[in-house]
Amino acid sequence: MLTNYLKLAIRVLGRNKFFTAITLFGISFTLAIMMLIISMMETEVGSTQPLSQKDKMILLPNLTLQKQFYDTIYTFDTLLINEVVTIDSTYKLEEAGSNNSNNQFAWSYLDKHLSDISSAKSYSFFNMGNSFNAYVNNSKVEMKAVYTDHRFWEVFDFNFREGFGFSESSVEQQEKVAVITTKLAENYFGKTTGILDEYIEMDGNSFKVMGVIDPPGVSLLATDIIVPHTLQNTVGRSEEIGFGGYMAVFLAEEESGMQKIRDEIAVVNSGLTVHPDVQEYYNEVRLPAFSYFEIYADSILSLDDDDTRGRSLGVLKWIMFGLLSFFILLPTLNLINLNVSRIMERSSEIGVRKAFGASQSNILGQFLIENIVQTILGGLLGMGLALLMIRMINNAGLLGDIVLKVNYKFYLYSLVICLIFGLLSGLLPAYRMSKLHVVNALKQTKS
Amino acid sequence: MIELQNVNKVYRTKTIETTALNDINLSVPAGEFLSIMGPSGCGKSTLLNIIGLLDEPSNGSVNIAGTSVTSYNGKKIASFRNEKLGFIFQSFHLIPDLSVVDNVELPLLYRKVGSKQRRMMAEAALESVGLKNRMSHYPNQLSGGQKQRVAIARAIVGNPDIILADEPTGNLDSVMGNEVMDILTGLNSNNNTTIVMVTHDENMAKKTHKLMRLYDGAQVK
Structure with missing residues (x-):
């Protein structure tokens, strides 16, 4: 079944080459940006030389x-007690x-x-x-x-x-x-x-x-x-x-x-x-004693006050989380839209599959796999793009003293982001299509 | 093989209520070839969809191959359809991205049949409709008649007890239509497959054992 789905996924990608190119461009560009962020984070807060032991460090800056x-502070009040003005302080x-x-x-x-x-x-x-x-x-x-x-x-x-x-x-x-x-x-x-x-x-x-x-x-x-x-x-x-x-x-x-x-x-x-x-x-x-990460968060947020310095890490985490979610959400919504219109063209196929015994989960699985194949393909392109950008940034010294690093974690996290992106952008359209009533699905298009 | 009792189908919207089927009683014994005729919009396809468990009746009972399926849930109905029923549609509904043989294999995919076995069964089904030499073609490389023969191969590959055909010759010229009809009558007489066919064509209906006429959602006695 899986081979069948994979074969179909490749075939579907090849059907409308222009559309596929646009989609892949969008995915690869988005993922490249995210991979770049991963590389930056991995370089700055990951365990790389010479800071392999950074998570065991206490710094006194x-x-x-x-x-x-x-x-x-004195406060004076006048009160009227028994018709006599009294001063209360x-x-x-x-x-x-x-x-x-x-x-x-x-x-x-x-x-x-x-x-x-x-x-x-x-x-x-x-x-x-x-x-x-x-x-x-x-x-x-x-x-x-x-x-x-x-x-x-x-x-x-x-x-x-x-x-x-x-x-x-x-x-x-x-x-x-x-x-x-x-x-x-x-x-x-x-x-x-x-x-x-x-x-x-x-x-x-x-x-x-x-x-x-x-x-x-x-x-x-x-x-x-x-x-x-x-x-x-x-x-x-x-x-x-x-x-x-x-x-x-x-x-x-x-x-x-x-x-x-x-x-x-x-x-x-x-x-x-x-x-x-x-x-x-x-x-x-x-x-004041801080962990490396607290100091790092503070150097980014510049909250110099001692009271806020310890909190910077928490704030930075939320900001990074927010930024990543934002970067992942916007293109995901876009891709969901593209996917819905693309899958709608295939409602007849969904109808036939259901008529011949496909359950809702079969349909859901099929379209999710197709989407993940598409995302991984885009991810590979994105990775090439990201590696190229990292090389250019490092060669040109665009980030000053920071030299972006690429290690196994970069590849691992990139793969995870691809999968999340693929699942997120594919789940909703696939779910919608899997819920499609078979009679309506068969009515919509003819092949 | 197929028993329908007091089946009604009513479509309701906020403002209007449309009766598509009105008190249908139907009994099709095993091995019978039944055709359903009637003007457009009289409920033929709705009836076929209900027999095929693609749609649910508003009320009444449906009994297919000795099983009362009214209480079945989605997953159970899907696997029941997969094993007992085969479908043929007027507009073929082949999947354009799959080769002919992959299209035919489709029902077996949801039956957990191994890939070699699947291929063997699909080849046999294609051979029986005379299209073994077109196995690796894609639907857009076939004529209408060939497409419908592939669709028949897909319907019979899983060896179902019942085949439901919704105007199978409607998009074909008379020569191709006759070819398709010959395959269906052959299936019925050789394999004892029960067939229910919706048609507009009197000549095709004459080739079946029994004719049922519908008018405005009701049986014409």
């Missing part, structure tokens, strides 16, 4: 100092305003307070967002630098093309060594291999290349060159307060261990006091 002011304490200061951490602050979180398998402190320029053969090469420790390589699993990450002793001895991306290698040296032990100039220093990695390709880890943090010396007044340019990341043994890390950080937090120099303005220290 900043230190928050704050103080809330309260005001006494009430008051309440209301939040009148707050001082808030958010900044990344100073290395020393992190080292002092957060280097002893025992439930973490590993941890790393790193400073991002340093941009330097170098001039090679009269052209400017821009590099985004990360200053960090030797554990950075444990937390983030970079794919080393050659060499390796710097060690603890390299960091302690302030060795001028660097790990660079293939992108920087290409721009700086004009090649991506055989550059170990070569020197690269940055910020007035000459660093020896000891490792070459694939570009991280995710927005949260945008970097070209990674060097020991001990080479950065910017101690100032803000450093004493705790402010600097560093973030902390803690890695749990298992996903279930993340709460333990959060709890331990909360204990540390409770013992922290505001530096005496700024106690005039602040009276509370907070160490």
Whole structure:
């Protein structure tokens, strides 16, 4: 029976080639866009290198100092009691305003307070967002630098093309060594291999290349060159307060261990006091801790407020869900329409099939299979289109530091989306047709 | 083989009520070839549809091959039709996207017959209507007479007890019409298949055992 249906599905597609071409174009284009979204999501929030362990990460992006002011609010009322005017007053304490200061951490602050979180398998402190320029053969090469420790390589699993990450002793001895991306290698040296032990100039220093990695390709880890943090010396007044340019990341043994890390950080937090120099303005220290996904959601939605940051993930999920539903629903409705008119032409066939013993579920199954065949065909075309678009986007660097990835999950999710699309767009027309009364079906068309 | 008692069919809309069949009583014994005649709109096709379980009577009882089918649900009726009944339509109703042999196999598809067995039975049915050499053609490559012969092959492939034919020669010229009629009378006499045929053609009706005339939904006595 299935072979029969498949044979028929192919034959039906070939019957009206123009119509089929239009339908397939619509399906493939829709699915290509959805596959592109999948690839983006998989790249940014999927478990890919160097963030394979992202679902076990707790990040501390900043230190928050704050103080809330309260005001006494008086309310006066006049009352007439026994024909005498009396004044009645009430008051309440209301939040009148707050001082808030958010900044990344100073290395020393992190080292002092957060280097002893025992439930973490590993941890790393790193400073991002340093941009330097170098001039090679009269052209400017821009590099985004990360200053960090030797554990950075444990937390983030970079794919080393050659060499390796710097060690603890390299960091302690302030060795001028660097790990660079293939992108920087290409721009700086004009090649991506055989550059170990070569020197690269940055910020007035000459660093020896000891490792070459694939570009991280995710927005949260945008970097070209990674060097020991001990080479950065910017101690100032803000450093004493705790402010600097560093973030902390803690890695749990298992996903279930993340709460333990959060709890331990909360204990540390409770013992922290505001530096005496700024106690005039602040009276509370907070160490907001987030999962990678929460941080990611927040970086997209830019809800910077600490209270909303944890909620961003939920909001982002709804937005993504809404967008995907929207993208899937509109073309589905369109396809349903096309399918209904197309199947209506075949009402005589439905009548005959029913007359000769086809049950409602037989008819439903037949048209669903036909629709899924059509969608999978469109999906294959769409996949080709999506792969082409991904290649073009990556080659042109349209998404900045993000390099779209294609892995087995991309294919898996794409297949699932094809099936959902096929089922959704086929179910309603197939159901309508399967309900068609046999006598009416036979009356409608003649062949 | 076919028993209809006090069968009525009334179509109701909000404003109007139309009686298509009025108190029909009919008994067709096994092996009989019955023709139904009457002017257009007198209810011939409605009656055939009720006998063929394609439509339900408003009231009255329908008994086919010893089974009272009035209480059957959709799925049971579908499988009953599949095993006991074969249909031939005036406009053939072949599926244009299927080859001749695939069209003929259709009833067996819903009977869970293996593909080899299906092919064998379809070939045999096509041979009996003289179209074995057209097996892999498509309906649009056939003449009207050939199409109707394919439709007959489809109706007989499952070896049904009853064949219901709705003006099977109506779209054919007299030569082709006679050819089709010969096949039907052959089926009736050789296989003892019960046939009920709606026709407009007196000459065709004369070739059957019994004639029933309808007028305005009622039997003409």
